[in-house]
Amino acid sequence: MERRSCVPRPHWQSRVEALGFDFHSANGTYWVEDGYYAFEAAEVDRIEDAANELHGMCVQAVGDVVARGDYHVLGLDARAAALVERTWKAGERALYGRMDLAYDGRGAPRLLEYNADTPTSLFEASVVQWHWLEDTAVLPDQFNLIHERLVERWRQLLPVRSHVHFAGALASPEDAATLEYLQATCQQAEHTAQLLDMSEIGWRDGFMDLADRSIELAFKLYPWEWMMAEPFAEHLHRAPTRWIEPAWKQVLSNKSLLPLLWSMFPGHPNLLPASHEPRDIAGPVVGKPRFGREGEGVFIADRGVHFGEHGMVYQARAPLFEHAGRHALIGVWLVGDEAVGMGIREDDGWITRDTSRFVPHGFR
Amino acid sequence: MGKRRKRSTVPLKTLSVPERKRSWDVPWMWVGAAVLIGFPMLRDATADRMLRNRYVNQYSCECDYGQQRCRREGGQWLGPWYASDPAKRAADDPGHGGTCPSRGATGGYGGYRYVGGTSPSDYEPSRSVERGYRGGFGGTGRVRAAGS
Numbered sequence: 001m002e003r004r005s006c007v008p009r010p011h012w013q014s015r016v017e018a019l020g021f022d023f024h025s026a027n028g029t030y031w032v033e034d035g036y037y038a039f040e041a042a043e044v045d046r047i048e049d050a051a052n053e054l055h056g057m058c059v060q061a062v063g064d065v066v067a068r069g070d071y072h073v074l075g076l077d078a079r080a081a082a083l084v085e086r087t088w089k090a091g092e093r094a095l096y097g098r099m100d101l102a103y104d105g106r107g108a109p110r111l112l113e114y115n116a117d118t119p120t121s122l123f124e125a126s127v128v129q130w131h132w133l134e135d136t137a138v139l140p141d142q143f144n145l146i147h148e149r150l151v152e153r154w155r156q157l158l159p160v161r162s163h164v165h166f167a168g169a170l171a172s173p174e175d176a177a178t179l180e181y182l183q184a185t186c187q188q189a190e191h192t193a194q195l196l197d198m199s200e201i202g203w204r205d206g207f208m209d210l211a212d213r214s215i216e217l218a219f220k221l222y223p224w225e226w227m228m229a230e231p232f233a234e235h236l237h238r239a240p241t242r243w244i245e246p247a248w249k250q251v252l253s254n255k256s257l258l259p260l261l262w263s264m265f266p267g268h269p270n271l272l273p274a275s276h277e278p279r280d281i282a283g284p285v286v287g288k289p290r291f292g293r294e295g296e297g298v299f300i301a302d303r304g305v306h307f308g309e310h311g312m313v314y315q316a317r318a319p320l321f322e323h324a325g326r327h328a329l330i331g332v333w334l335v336g337d338e339a340v341g342m343g344i345r346e347d348d349g350w351i352t353r354d355t356s357r358f359v360p361h362g363f364r
Numbered sequence: 365m366g367k368r369r370k371r372s373t374v375p376l377k378t379l380s381v382p383e384r385k386r387s388w389d390v391p392w393m394w395v396g397a398a399v400l401i402g403f404p405m406l407r408d409a410t411a412d413r414m415l416r417n418r419y420v421n422q423y424s425c426e427c428d429y430g431q432q433r434c435r436r437e438g439g440q441w442l443g444p445w446y447a448s449d450p451a452k453r454a455a456d457d458p459g460h461g462g463t464c465p466s467r468g469a470t471g472g473y474g475g476y477r478y479v480g481g482t483s484p485s486d487y488e489p490s491r492s493v494e495r496g497y498r499g500g501f502g503g504t505g506r507v508r509a510a511g512s
Contacts, residue, residue: 098512115512117512118510118511118512119511119512120511120512121511167501168505168510169502169505169506169509169510171505171506172505172509172510172511174509174511175509175510175511178511197502198501198502198505199445199498199499199501199502199503199505199506200498200502201498201500201501201502202496202497202498203413203497203498203500204497208497221510221511222501222502222505222510223504223510223512226456226504226505226508226510227501228454229454229455229456229504230454230456230457230500230501230502230503230504231414231445231446231447231452231453231454231457231499231500231501231503232500232501233454234447234452234454235500253512293508293509293510293511293512294509294511294512354509354511
């Protein structure tokens with residue numbers, strides 16, 4: 001793994017905007033055009049293998065949680081637990097997720113979190129960085145089958161020519177772009193799709209869209225824990241709507257997954273020691289809120305933490321790849337049960353946030 | 365290599381969010397039309413279990429609910445939807461409002477900052493309550509980012 005500089009493409013802003021990527025300069029710089037990460041094929045294989053193995057372990061963890069009925073450790077109440085159980089036992093299948101890994105270019109990739117419910121930065125990983133590679137040809141290849149696998153997955157998930165409602169917080173440009181992109185992949189799988197804001201969903205003996213049509217299939221880019229805390233949560237258990245991602249993803253998108261995995265697979269090379277009790281972790285510790293997003297509430301304590309806080313998860317600190325004060329986080333995209341691509345976020349600090357930059361990659 | 369993307373399937377469609385109707389346009393348009401023509405399927409209003417407050421000024425709405433949960437429509441300010449039945453209000457339900465005076469008008473609802481008022485004397489309770497059947501999801505998304 002290496003960070004290299006490169007010459008920006010002429011008029012790159014208009015090139016990426018032509019693809020529909022109009023938040024390239026959000027917060028100053030979001031898309032990095034003058035640099036990229038270069039990998040050897042063997043490194044990409046190592047990252048891909050790690051993500052596939054970790055995903056298998058995660059799925060096993062969901063099964064164990066449901067079998068034991070131990071939802072308390074995940075901070076899930078009875079209503080959330082009932083939905084997890086129902087959707088898991090019904091075999092509702094998932095669309096996608098993004099696993100964030102710490103990889104310093106030498107050792108094993110380590111799991112930092114699994115954004116299994118509402119991952120974003122999808123469009124730039126799937127489409128924008130691919131066009132960048134085609135234009136620049138700085139390397140022969142890229143770990144990126146995201147688009148193809150998404151289209152295939154929509155075909156596997158739904159009966160032919162299904163109608164899917166895509167709902168989310170459309171006031172956020174990034175969320176709207178992610179939804180629109182996923183909508184396009186769904187339509188390429190020959191389903192029909194329409195977009196609506198979460199607040200536009202109605203309830204009258206079932207969830208309804210703006211034209212008062214029943215919502216049977218809904219992809220939501222909206223966290224389950226928010227839905228469970230909002231007024232319409234009371235209807236979720238009796239509504240026939242099938243939600244994608246399914247409710248059992250609450251087990252995976254929850255940072256309490258990390259201690260659970262560590263207890264199930266202690267010492268696994270792709271895991272870091274993790275616990276709800278910070279004194280279980282030797283050395284530098286990273287504290288993470290169970291339901292935090294985009295680095296919100298995350299802190300690093302180099303001398304450890306002596307008192308745990310309710311709702312926090314503590315994980316041993318792992319080094320990220322560092323180059324000239326830039327720290328890179330590997331996001332591996334999974335579609336269904338397969339690792340299919342990679343996106344890299346970079347930050348001057350050690351914590352990746354919503355302001356962190358997206359840097360394209362390639363390998364040889 | 366095995367991981368290279370097939371060029372033929374890369375999407376080139378430009379993404380753009382189409383112009384869309386606001387959530388509250390449609391149900392009230394239909395209700396109005398139904399009243400006018402005696403539409404027999406007009407539903408029992410008791411089935412509409414969501415409410416939201418209308419305020420005469422920005423300060424009053426934001427003092428009750430915070431800056432990001434209020435929006436202007438016409439000459440009035442609209443608060444967020446909340447469940448009509450207090451017993452069924454979930455954790456993030458914004459509630460019925462009207463709590464600003466009891467808090468001494470010193471802070472926004474739920475920790476959200478409010479602006480737009482000049483003094484607590486600008487506060488006026490909501491003038492009317494609107495009834496509907498949408499808005500039971502989406503409240504958290506107005507104040508936090510959903511993606512991760």
